[in-house]
Amino acid sequence: MVTGGLGFIGSNFVLYLLAKHEDITIVNVDNKSTGSNPANLKDIEGSKRYRFIKGDITDSTLVKKLVKDKDVIVNFAAETHVDRSIANPTPFFKSNTQGIFTLLEAVRASSQDVKIIQISTDEVYGEIATGSYKEDDPLRPSNPYSASKAAAEMFCSAYHRTYGLNVVVTRCTNNFGPYQNPEKFIPKTIVRAILTLPISIYGTGKNVRDWIYVLVHGQALDTVVRKGIPGEIYNISGGNELTNLEVVNRILRIMDKPQSLMVYVEDRPGHDLRYSLDSSKIRREMNWRPRYSFNSALEETIDWYLENEEWWRPLATEDVLNPTPWKSRR
Numbered sequence: 001m002v003t004g005g006l007g008f009i010g011s012n013f014v015l016y017l018l019a020k021h022e023d024i025t026i027v028n029v030d031n032k033s034t035g036s037n038p039a040n041l042k043d044i045e046g047s048k049r050y051r052f053i054k055g056d057i058t059d060s061t062l063v064k065k066l067v068k069d070k071d072v073i074v075n076f077a078a079e080t081h082v083d084r085s086i087a088n089p090t091p092f093f094k095s096n097t098q099g100i101f102t103l104l105e106a107v108r109a110s111s112q113d114v115k116i117i118q119i120s121t122d123e124v125y126g127e128i129a130t131g132s133y134k135e136d137d138p139l140r141p142s143n144p145y146s147a148s149k150a151a152a153e154m155f156c157s158a159y160h161r162t163y164g165l166n167v168v169v170t171r172c173t174n175n176f177g178p179y180q181n182p183e184k185f186i187p188k189t190i191v192r193a194i195l196t197l198p199i200s201i202y203g204t205g206k207n208v209r210d211w212i213y214v215l216v217h218g219q220a221l222d223t224v225v226r227k228g229i230p231g232e233i234y235n236i237s238g239g240n241e242l243t244n245l246e247v248v249n250r251i252l253r254i255m256d257k258p259q260s261l262m263v264y265v266e267d268r269p270g271h272d273l274r275y276s277l278d279s280s281k282i283r284r285e286m287n288w289r290p291r292y293s294f295n296s297a298l299e300e301t302i303d304w305y306l307e308n309e310e311w312w313r314p315l316a317t318e319d320v321l322n323p324t325p326w327k328s329r330r
Contacts, residue, residue, distance in 0.1 A: 212238030
């Protein structure tokens with residue numbers, strides 16, 4: 001069972017699994033909220049190995065029914081946009097924290113041997129000036145989104161230790177690729193470059209993120225499903241640490257757009273300067289390696305948005321399409 005499978009990372013994972021493995025069937029549970037898009041999985045709607053159920057993972061009655069006869073649950077269901085979590089934290093607590101609690105309780109009540117993969121984020125660690133976080137480092141979330149994900153992890157750890165549930169947590173760096181909502185940094189930059197609109201740079205643009213192609217993340221999760229040890233945490237990173245300025249510059253260069261499109265705007269509250277993960281554990285224990293370079297993955301992503309305007313255009317909010325950057329400092 002995949003939860004949140006109509007979202008960006010979840011839908012890419014579903015497509016990857018069905019293409020990679022002929023011996024599995026997938027039930028996708030999604031509440032069709034802000035980050036969901038049925039168009040992501042339109043091509044497999046008729047597949048005998050795929051079934052969609054509209055539902056919310058905070059609905060305990062529904063979840064108890066759905067966990068029966070499942071051997072793996074991969075929980076992608078989450079509210080993920082930091083800016084929206086700052087404006088209204090409540091949906092983030094409900095989806096991200098209460099959601100995993102409901103799943104854990106349903107599995108505990110079922111007495112089944114179900115493996116749960118909780119998809120977390122590098123943001124639970126908070127920022128780091130130098131070096132890279134390892135799995136046993138303390139968590140210091142900086143915003144409501146990352147706090148809700150950190151709380152979810154604590155429930156996973158407690159339910160493994162107290163009840164013996166087979167729970168594995170993964171923490172991944174920033175994803176990018178096809179089907180990502182245009183409100184997110186890389187697709188928003190691509191879309192605004194396509195439309196020759198100003199591209200907003202928060203603060204100085206020197207905030208650093210380690211980017212990973214969504215298909216590479218999917219390959220790592222497939223490995224964790226099969227080899228992950230109960231109670232363990234695995235960092236997943238692409239090894240592509242870049243400042244926001246560097247990412248925008250690469251996109252503009254690939255698309256042959258002028259750098260003059262960049263406009264610096266007021267920084268957002270709680271904006272961490274740098275995230276960095278040490279993923280040597282999964283590389284060492286599971287022999288996993290990223291199979292895409294950042295540049296080739298970025299080129300594929302840009303090509304996908306250029307070829308799929310009918311997909312992103314209905315999702316483009318006023319913030320994405322507004323010709324005037326938000327809170328411009330110029």
